[in-house]
Amino acid sequence: xxxxxxxxxxxxxxxxxxxxxxxxxxxxxxxxxxxxxxxxxxxxxxxxxxxxxxxxxxxxxxxxxxxxxxxxxxxxxxxxxxxxxxxxxxxxxxxxxxxxxxxxxxxxxxxxxxxxxxxxxxxxxxxxxxxxxxxxxxxxxxxxxxxxxxxxxxxxxxxxxxxxxxxxxxxxxxxxxxxxxxxxxxxxxxxxxxxxxxxxxxxxxxxxxxxxxxxxxxxxxxxxxxxxxxxxxxxxxxxxxxxxxxxxxxxxxxxxxx
Amino acid sequence: xxxxxxxxxxxxxxxxxxxxxxxxxxxxxxxxxxxxxxxxxxxxxxxxxxxxxxxxxxxxxxxxxxxxxxxxxxxxxxxxxxxxxxxxxxxxxxxxxxxxxxxxxxxxxxxxxxxxxxxxxxxxxxxxxxxxxxxxxxxxxxxxxxxxxxxxxxxxxxxxxxxxxxxxxxxxxxxxxxxxxxxxxxxxxxxxxxxxxxxxxxxxxxxxxxxxxxxxxxxxxxxxxxxxxxxxxxxxxxxxxxxxxxxxxxxxxxxxxxxxxxxxxxxxxxxxxxxxxxxxxxxxxxxxxxxxxxxxxxxxxxxxxxxxxxxxxxxxxxxxxxxxxxxxxxxxxxxxxxxxxxxxxxxxxxxxxxxxxxxxxxxxxxxxxxxxxxxxxxxxxxxxxxxxxxxxxxxxxxxxxxxxxxxxxxxxxxxxxxxxxxxxxxxxxxxxxxxxxxxx
Numbered sequence: 146x147x148x149x150x151x152x153x154x155x156x157x158x159x160x161x162x163x164x165x166x167x168x169x170x171x172x173x174x175x176x177x178x179x180x181x182x183x184x185x186x187x188x189x190x191x192x193x194x195x196x197x198x199x200x201x202x203x204x205x206x207x208x209x210x211x212x213x214x215x216x217x218x219x220x221x222x223x224x225x226x227x228x229x230x231x232x233x234x235x236x237x238x239x240x241x242x243x244x245x246x247x248x249x250x251x252x253x254x255x256x257x258x259x260x261x262x263x264x265x266x267x268x269x270x271x272x273x274x275x276x277x278x279x280x281x282x283x284x285x286x287x288x289x290x291x292x293x294x295x296x297x298x299x300x301x302x303x304x305x306x307x308x309x310x311x312x313x314x315x316x317x318x319x320x321x322x323x324x325x326x327x328x329x330x331x332x333x334x335x336x337x338x339x340x341x342x343x344x345x346x347x348x349x350x351x352x353x354x355x356x357x358x359x360x361x362x363x364x365x366x367x368x369x370x371x372x373x374x375x376x377x378x379x380x381x382x383x384x385x386x387x388x389x390x391x392x393x394x395x396x397x398x399x400x401x402x403x
Numbered sequence: 404x405x406x407x408x409x410x411x412x413x414x415x416x417x418x419x420x421x422x423x424x425x426x427x428x429x430x431x432x433x434x435x436x437x438x439x440x441x442x443x444x445x446x447x448x449x450x451x452x453x454x455x456x457x458x459x460x461x462x463x464x465x466x467x468x469x470x471x472x473x474x475x476x477x478x479x480x481x482x483x484x485x486x487x488x489x490x491x492x493x494x495x496x497x498x499x500x501x502x503x504x505x506x507x508x509x510x511x512x513x514x515x516x517x518x519x520x521x522x523x524x525x526x527x528x529x530x531x532x533x534x535x536x537x538x539x540x541x542x543x544x545x546x547x548x549x550x551x552x553x554x555x556x557x558x559x560x561x562x563x564x565x566x567x568x569x570x571x572x573x574x575x576x577x578x579x580x581x582x583x584x585x586x587x588x589x590x591x592x593x594x595x596x597x598x599x600x601x602x603x604x605x606x607x608x609x610x611x612x613x614x615x616x617x618x619x620x621x622x623x624x625x626x627x628x629x630x631x632x633x634x635x636x637x638x639x640x641x642x643x644x645x646x647x648x649x650x651x652x653x654x655x656x657x658x659x660x661x662x663x664x665x666x667x668x669x670x671x672x673x674x675x676x677x678x679x680x681x682x683x684x685x686x687x688x689x690x691x692x693x694x695x696x697x698x699x700x701x702x703x704x705x706x707x708x709x710x711x712x713x714x715x716x717x718x719x720x721x722x723x724x725x726x727x728x729x730x731x732x733x734x735x736x737x738x739x740x741x742x743x744x745x746x747x748x749x750x751x752x753x754x755x756x757x758x759x760x761x762x763x764x765x766x767x768x769x770x771x772x773x774x775x776x777x778x779x780x781x782x783x784x785x786x787x788x789x790x791x792x793x794x795x796x797x798x799x800x801x802x803x804x805x806x807x808x809x810x811x812x813x814x815x816x817x818x819x820x821x822x823x824x825x826x827x828x829x830x831x832x833x834x835x836x837x838x839x840x841x842x843x
Contacts, residue, residue, distance in 0.1 A: 207725060209649055236728035246719035248738055258737070259727035309723070316727055 155180040155320060155350040156201060161215035163196050163205065170196045172374040174215075178367070183342060183351045185365035185382065187358060189397065192371040194354045195243075198322050201352065202238040203231040219320065236263050239313030239349075243325040245305035247297035247312070252289050255297040255308055256280060259316035275315055282348075283311035284341050303334025310341065314349070321345060323353040327360065339364050358398060362386050370394045448818050455816025458595035458610065459555040460547045461521065461584065465498040465529055469541040478537040491526035491533075492518065495548070508583045512576055520577055522549035524604060524611035550590060552610045552809040554581045558592045561808065598816060603774055603798065609809030612802070614817055616774045620690050620792030621759060621824065627694025628701055628758050633751055635698075636705030643706075644713040645735050664703035671700045672764030680768060687769035688791035696764045701754040708750020712743035744839040752832035756825055762796040770797050795821045 154177040163171035171193045178184045186194035196205065203224060205211040217224050224234055236259070247255050256276045259265075266272035276293075280286040285307045289300075297308050306326055313321060323342070327335040342364045345351055355361050361368050362382060369379040370391075378385060378394045389395045407413065412420070471490065475482040496518025503510060503517060510517070525548035533540060549555075553573035556562035564575045584590040601613025647653045675696035679685050685692045716739045724734035765771065774793050793801070795817060802814040 202726070204722065204725065207721070232728050232730045234728075235726060240722075240726040242719065242722055242726065244719055246717075246723040248720065248723060249742065258724075258729075262727075262729055262733055262737075312723075312727060 154178060155219065156352075157218045157221075158197075158200075159216040159218075161197065161200060161213065161217060163193070163200060163214075164212045165208070166210045170374055171200070174371075174376040176369055176376060176379055178350060178352060180350045181346060181348075182367060183346050183353060183365040184367040184369065185361035186352065186354045186369050186371060187356075187361050187397070188371035188377075190356075193374045194369075194371045195324050197371070198324055198352060198354050201320070201322055202235050202240055204235075204240065206231055236316050237318055238320040238322060239316060239318035241306070241309050241313050241321065241323045241326045244329050245302060245309050247300070247305050247308050249296065249298050251294045252280075252297050252300070252308060253293040256311050256315045259312060263316055265317065279311040279315035282314055282341075282345070283307045284337060284344075285311055301334070303330050303337060306330060306334065306338060307341065310338070310345075314345070319349060321349045321351045323351065325354050325356060328356060335360070358386070370397065372397070448815050448822075451812055452815025452817075452819045454559040454561070455598055455812045455819075456595050457559065457592050458597065459550040459558045459590060459592045461499070461502075461550055461590045462545060462547050463495075463498045463502045463589065464543050464545050465494055466501075466543050467494065467529075467533060467540050472533060472540045473537070478540070480534065480537065483534060483537060483540075486530070488523075488526040488530055491530045492523075495521055495526055495529060498546075502589060503580065503584070506584075506587055506589070508580065508587075510576065510580050510583075512580060516574075516577065517580070520551060520554055520581060522551045522610045523608045524549050549608075549610050550581065552608070552807060554578070554590075555592075555610050556809060557581060558585065558590075559812070561812070598813075599820070603793070603801070605773075605775070606805050606807060609805070609807045609813060612810070612813055614795065614798060614820055617793045617795045617798040617817070618820070618824075620693070620770065621795045621821075623690035623792070624694040624697055624794060625755060625759060625828075627691060628697045628755060629751075631694070631698040632701045632705050632754065636702050636751075636754075637709050637747060639702075640706050640709035640713060641735060641740070644710050645731065645739070660703050660706055664707060667763070668700055668761050669763040669767065671696050672767030674699065675764060675768050686790065688772045688774070688793070690792050690794075692768050693765050693770050693792075693794060696768060697758040697761060700761065700764065701758045704754035704757060705747075705750050708753065709743070709747045712746025712750065713739060715746065716742045741839070745836045748832055748836050748839065752829060755828060759825060759828070760796050760821065762794075762800050765794055765797050766800075770794055771801060773801070795824065 156176075156178040158174060158176045158178075161171055161174045162169070174193075174197060176197075186198060188194050199205045200213055200217060201219075201224075205213055213225065219234075219238070223229070248258065250258075253276055256279050257266075257272055260272060260275050266275055277286060277290075280289055285304060288304060289308075297305065300308060306329070310321075310323075310326070326342075327338050330338065339360065342351055342353065346366075353361075353364065365382045367380065368382040368385040370377045370385065370389075370393075372393050378389060378391045380390075385394060386398060389398060469476065471494070472486055473479075473483055474485075496514055499517050499521060500514045525546075528548060529546055532544070532546070551573075553562050553567065553570065554577065557567070557573075557578045558581075562570070562573065562578070564578060567573045567575045567578050581590055597611070598613045599618065600615045601611060602616045603613070604611035643653060643656065675692060679692045679695050680687050685695075720738050720742065721734050724738045725731070729737065769791075770793050772791055772793065774791055799814050799817045799821070802810045802817065
């Protein structure tokens, strides 16, 4: 692609269309997501922001009726190329889900699972180190270090979500996708996770879907506003929230639609 | 608007409350009926069947004269085998008569009648002992021998002096003699291990009939069913639930699996007869064929319950696994299957229990055969599953058709054994489920 040299974008989407059976869920979306930045997707429910997020690591492949067309590139490589194995892609593009979903296994096994299946650890000590690093990065180490072999499902909601973040970053991804990671959390846990997102920005390209405009304003550098499957506006977060170009963006931000 | 007090119950609420009370009463009533039915079933089976686990034996000394049992004098088995059980019966009669005389018990019975108080099986017992160890010929040996069914029935309360007076097979005098022998300890009623180990016996000797072959046959069939139905069923369910595309073909397969679960079991018997016996030419009456038929019957049950168990695993777990880059098969085997294990186990045990109690298909493939002896296969040097055997429910079916009243007791005893078999299987399943169960 020509513009690969022009911009420093990590993820570049062009003309992405998504259909669920007869529903046209994403209509011709173009977006450039930069490296080492937090990009927020906002918009009313059902606007397609989560669907678009799930295109980036091909989680939509698991839904039989979902059809994705268009061009999504990570570091210039087409991720929908038939040669791409989604399993490898998902190791590179980690994902955190809306509801904390730790495996019903120990905290250690939750974090160690990814590195184990991708062969990232040479030996037990190495694996221990990876687990510790991931838990430290997810700001869970201090709470979890004495109970690494206790069940992950026994943690509180906020801790579970940080465990899921640790699990996602343990596979050393380059991009981290977060689908409303704080919607099931209380304000304190939300604050912890937001702080964490800000730190993660130093190592990863983070894409976060959120319903909370305050959250988008707090954590992101770039914001994309989706409405009815269209990408209405995409730009610097400050600009979107203070001086939106599109009237629909303004209505949504000021609370008149959505 | 009138003010309504919360302290008085209005008409609509009262109606709702009575409806609720009524429904609770129906539910409770249903449970009580079910419990009474279960209690009746168990009491009737246990009260008629428990006596099958006890058996009356006489401990007597039997002379084993060499002149009669080993005419060649060389302990040559071929020659010794020429003496049939009829030849041994007279020795047993002599032993019984001698015992009675020795104890000084007065009786009007002739020697022949006294001899017949022993089971017809007793002479076979002695003959087998002699053939197994020819060196005992020429000595007097003490044997613990079965009494006949009527005497046994007397000690279990089934036969009384009044009924014996009307019975052509026994008489009150015989019962009095048996009682006298019991008083001095020659005749005794002990736990009947033979009921669990001995093979079936003919119509004339209910006292010798046992469940040994049936238990082994049922056990082997369960092994065949478990080894085949569990992996095939689980693999089919995993494919259908996790991998198969959702289209018309999988819909048709799904409907057909549900239909197969409702197919009468005797149809599987006809299928087994046609495929496994007529076409593949396996031995009829063998646990292998029985197990294969029951596998076909059990598969739909296992597939349906396994699919339900897989469906009940929350999709978030699959997402989580796929999200960290696990392949589909890793997600299924590392995460989904362990969480579904307890449900799969429950379905499997229900299927096995159904198979264990199944009679109809086994009738068609010849497992109803009268198996008098342990098949050669049950000795370690032969194939295990290919020889004729019978199964517990078929044995019950068989015994309830026999004329001698002693078989009623035997049949109930077999039902008790079947129920214990089931309880053991369920206990194992519960133990495994506890072990595999994951806490959320």
